Amino acid sequence: MLLKLIVLSSASLTLWLVPLVGLDKKVGWHKGIQGASLCAALACAVTAGNIARQLADESEIQELKTRAIKADVEDEIATEVYISQAQRQQEAEAVLNPVERLERALALSCGDEDGTANVQNEIQAEDAEERRAERVLELKAKGWGKAKIILEVWGVSKGGSQKYKDAETLYERLIKGET
Amino acid sequence: MRAMYLANYFVAGCIASSFLGWIASLHPMAFRAIAFLLVALGIVWTAAWLLDYSLSQFLKISIQQLQAVLVSVLAFLIIGLGVFLCS
Numbered sequence: 561m562l563l564k565l566i567v568l569s570s571a572s573l574t575l576w577l578v579p580l581v582g583l584d585k586k587v588g589w590h591k592g593i594q595g596a597s598l599c600a601a602l603a604c605a606v607t608a609g610n611i612a613r614q615l616a617d618e619s620e621i622q623e624l625k626t627r628a629i630k631a632d633v634e635d636e637i638a639t640e641v642y643i644s645q646a647q648r649q650q651e652a653e654a655v656l657n658p659v660e661r662l663e664r665a666l667a668l669s670c671g672d673e674d675g676t677a678n679v680q681n682e683i684q685a686e687d688a689e690e691r692r693a694e695r696v697l698e699l700k701a702k703g704w705g706k707a708k709i710i711l712e713v714w715g716v717s718k719g720g721s722q723k724y725k726d727a728e729t730l731y732e733r734l735i736k737g738e739t
Numbered sequence: 740m741r742a743m744y745l746a747n748y749f750v751a752g753c754i755a756s757s758f759l760g761w762i763a764s765l766h767p768m769a770f771r772a773i774a775f776l777l778v779a780l781g782i783v784w785t786a787a788w789l790l791d792y793s794l795s796q797f798l799k800i801s802i803q804q805l806q807a808v809l810v811s812v813l814a815f816l817i818i819g820l821g822v823f824l825c826s
Contacts, residue, residue: 573750580822585764
């Protein structure tokens with residue numbers, strides 16, 4: 561395409577200047593040739609201009625693409641540099657600040673204390689349940705009735721209250737679990 | 740490449756001017772017609788210089804581009820007719 565452009569440009573200049581300088585205007589056929597060469601030169605120049613404009617547009621698009629790719633690459637590199645810098649900073653802070661590490665360790669151990677307390681509460685509840693079951697079985701073996709056992713163990717007198725119903729449910733469960 | 744296509748269009752304008760001169764040399768009536776055409780072109784060219792701001796808004800190009808086109812038109816007319824007359 562570039563070669564065609566160069567050939568057309570040089571041909572237009574040649575066809576424009578050479579017949580005008582080399583041929584005589586007073587001779588009829590010379591004048592005819594001058595007119596024809598001028599027409600041909602005009603066509604060559606316009607065609608060369610169109611090709612050059614097309615190539616200029618393509619090169620402009622290519623330049624835009626190259627610029628966009630370059631900007632993407634630069635952005636990616638900058639992001640990587642930023643991330644690696646942040647990582648290095650975190651590592652340096654972790655190494656250079658033992659007080660903070662100690663505080664974090666203490667905070668973790670405090671969190672563990674909460675969990676231990678929950679476990680201890682559960683164990684205590686299980687123990688109380690076992691003691692209650694043993695007491696219920698002991699009283700039943702002595703021949704106590706249900707209402708009297710519930711009053712003795714749970715401290716709830718017979719009636720339609722919710723506490724008595726709950727205690728009765730637990731009593732039934734303990735008795736069934738034993739049998 | 741942009742300069743190359745502008746140069747090619749400029750050369751095309753020069754050749755067109757020489758071609759107008761060649762047409763004018765064919766017959767006295769053609770000479771008058773071309774002279775009239777050149778005078779009309781001169782009037783339009785001067786009016787374009789006077790109305791450059793409104794014309795640039797109408798054509799949606801910058802003032803600098805319009806002035807460059809007007810100077811180029813004058814240049815290729817002078818060069819083309821000069822080459823034809825001096826050869």
